[in-house]
Amino acid sequence: MIINKRKGHLIWGLHLVDFKKLLGEKELKPPIDPLIVFTDLDKESGKEYLRPSQERVLKEWHENFRNQNDVIVKLHTGQGKTLIGLLMLQSSINEGNGPAVYICPNNYLVAQTIEQARSFGINTVQFKENSSGPPREFMNSEAILVTNCNKLFNGKSVFGVLGSSRELISLGAIVMDDAHTCIEKIRESFSIRVNRKNDGEKNSLYEGLWWLFEESLSRQAPGTCKDIEYGENTFMAVPYWIWHAREDQVLELLRKYKETELLFVWDLLKDKIKHCICVFSGSGLEITPRLLPLELIPSFTQAKRRIFLSATLTEDAFLVRDLGIDPQSVTNPLSSGDVKYSGERLILMPTLVDSSLGRERIISWLSQIAAKNGNFGVVSIVPSFYRAGDWEKLGANKTEVKTLQKSIENLKTNVNQKSAKKILVLVNEYDGVDLPDNTCRILCVDSLPAYTSLIDKYMQEMRPTSKTIRRRHAQRIEQGIGRAIRGSSDWCIVIIIGNDITNFLSEKIKREYLSNEAQTQINIGEELALEITSEGGRLNAIEKLINQCLSRNLGWKGYYKTRMAKVETKEPNKEYLNQAILERESEALYQQGHCAKAVKMLQKFIDSHGGHADTGWFTQLMATYICSYNLSRSVELQLKAHTENGRLFRPEEGVDYSKLIAKGTTAQASRIIKFVKEHESHNALIVHINDILDKITWSTAPKLCEDGIDELGVILGFPTQMPERNIGTGPDNLWQIDSKKYWIIECKNRVSIDRKDISKSEVGQMDNSFGWFKENYEGCLGVPVMVHPTKTLARDAYPVEPFLVLLPDTLEHLKKNVRGFYNSLKEFFSRDLSLEAIKQRLKTYNLVRVELDKYLRQAKSRKR
Secondary structure (H helix, E strand, O other): OEEEOOOOEEEEOOEEEEHHHHHOOOOOOOOOOHHHHHHHOOOOOOOOOOOHHHHHHHHHHHHHHOOOOEEEEEEOOOOOHHHHHHHHHHHHHHHOOOOEEEEEOOHHHHHHHHHHHHHHOOOEEOOOOOOOOOOHHHHOOOOEEEEEHHHHOOOOOOOOOOOOOOOOOOOOEEEEOOHHHHHHHHHHHOOEEEEOEEOOEEOHHHHHHHHHHHHHHHHHOHHHHHHHHOOOOOEEEOOHHHHHHOHHHHHHHHHOOOOOOOOOOHHHHOOOHHHEEEEEEOOEEEEEEOOOOHHHOHHHHOOOOEEEEEEOOOOOHHHHHHHOOOHHHHHOOEOOOOOOOOOEEEEEOHHHHOOOOOHHHHHHHHHHHHHOOOOOOEEEEEOOHHHHHHHHOOOOEEEOHHHHHHHHHHHHHHHHOOOOOOOEEEEOOOOOOOOOHHHOOEEEEEOOOOOOOHHHHHHHHHOOOOHHHHHHHHHHHHHHHOOOOOOOOOEEEEEEEOHHHHHHOOOHHHHOOOOHHHHHHHHHHHHHHHHHHOOOOOHHHHHHHHHHHHOOOHHHHHHHHHHHOOOOOOOOOHHHHHHHHHHHHHHHHHHOOOHHHHHHHHHHHHHHOOOOOOHHHHHHHHHHHHOOOOHHHHHHHHHHHHHHOOOOOOOOOOOOOOOOOOOOOOHHHHHHHHHHOOOOOHHHHHHHHHHHHHOOOOOOOHHHHHHHHHHHHHHOOOOEEOHHHHHOOOOOEEEEEEOOEEEEEEEOOOOOOOOOOEOHHHHHHHHHHHHHHHHHOOOOEEEEEEEOOOOEEOOOOOOOOOOEEEOHHHHHHHHHHHHHHHHOOHHHOOOOOOHHHHHHHHHHOOOOHHHHHHHOEEOEEOOO
């Protein structure tokens, strides 16, 4: 028997049955109601029914949402978003809208989606290997195309690129699964990324661009520029006025590589280079547009129906800013509305319960838990291979992108065999990974997620207190903690370690960027941990709590359900949405040639948001917009932006240095009291202190270490500055020890710990910084200090002025005393701190300003 589905005929031997005639109909029309579509599918056994939440969402979409161009579907993990998206696409095909595409962020999810579609009887197709065009079944609307982001968004897209010779494909409907992860992939597709070296050889494209901008970057920050030249892990962005002036030269250089290194991105950016940000690092460079030119991919922008599948934990304003979707879809998403949370998650932050429970101790403890069980998986997510090393030392298995799927399958096999005795470590895999049920019962999120792209690192550096950046951090954290809950009946324990991430989540005001679900789960863990550790026992007590969860204790399950039942759904943040709209519309106006309107829009926002953390950033954007037609006004605005935020670009002229001047004999103690009072608890204070001190090591990035030195000065009670970063000259750090005494600090933390001497160039930097100080601080005492692993000068190094060195051992002694000092303040947290109490403890821990020189050693010439 053969069925011809397209014609509705049954062939049996030589006889043809005309079902249309039997039914008395001229044509058999496929249903468009997704519920009926589902009923008619040839499903596998066990797949016969939709979940109630799926039925509600599909019914609501069909009745009230299907005529909207953009729809966001928000559902908890495990509520069946994939099937919902596939049914919506099949409904669109049946309606006669044309070809339909299901977009995934990676091939791993492509395979999962195709398998799920097969089990429900939904026809899908994917690109054949080395295929030059889209599948015929897809073009004829006979099957849904399932593919990854990169297939649609690239300069040689088989769907067509505006201005290219390839035919543009008109799409009836697109579903974008895991939309927030897809955004990251799409940004990559619209970015030029160039390594400094290829296979150990210098990359001529990097070298050519570096040659164009090295002098300009050196004027911004000569020390950082020199670090990049020597391959250090630091970065700088090219000032927009220099980028605009050298646009022709940049294009001439880039187009030489349009058929090789830039093959898949050249056609997307060749007319948008002026509107890009260029960031250099010691290992590569990145050129990224401020606004993704998605109009070059009409299959996406002009699709008749666009559906974005989003987790309930995520903030959707990003979709407006980056993908240009209708803001109305953010304020009015489609959801089942009946489920307040998904699964059962116990979130614990041991360091916040007991500040002595450091990261290394928790790693060891979790390794022991994994070793003595084996019937469930223990998984850790870390931001870098460097962090993964601490787990590997204790026997953990590290996985990379290319081995990810195999590693997870191996873990599942070991769990089934009750031999999962080792922790699996995922490096920077916060999304797109499913760890259901016994695959992962204990998930450790180790340290704050790190950005991989230079543009993201640059944004974080320029806007450290921005709500936008904090929301992105929070979203990334929530993506991570969501890996082990893949359904409403799933459960796991989440352990959060690392001073940076614990500090981020330590106080309620910082948690506001998380979903209400995650905030409540953190509060539950905190309350329970404090309850049991009040009796003593620390880790043993926490382990007992974990075991109650693992053993499915009825009391725990009932308590969790009662607390979580009170969770209210978080409404979309209108302030954040309005800012996303502002950023997109102002940039679009500028690129369309309406500079005055764009500037007016930004100015209106600044005027109505006094003291906004992004005031400097938006002022710099205004300066960027008018640079090409009113240079003098642009310089004025850039000067204003730099005054507001010293991390932003420094104008070539007009920046007046503002001296670091503070007075008062009790100033050190009073500043410390002010700092202490900014924290809700003593443990939160200690976590913050540890986070600062963790930045000052011989392995952290130079800029991060400089931040740590600056913050160390603050927690010691001193006024501080970072002259080179803020004005392009002077030392890395400057501390005012008293009214007439200053430490002039050069930070050389990336020097090899085994280095035997201080080089001639490093001595030259110290001399330049001391010369700058004498010029600006006449009549004051400057103490030149170099953070360096040795005090011995190279044979050809002759400093103009003697200087002191903060060595590894004395640095650790200083850090130890700072920790001891702040730990000693615990008894005062329940009552007012007095100046006398602070002064007394500063003396106890050798941190009084007059004693700080004891931590320094004189730099000396090598014995001849």
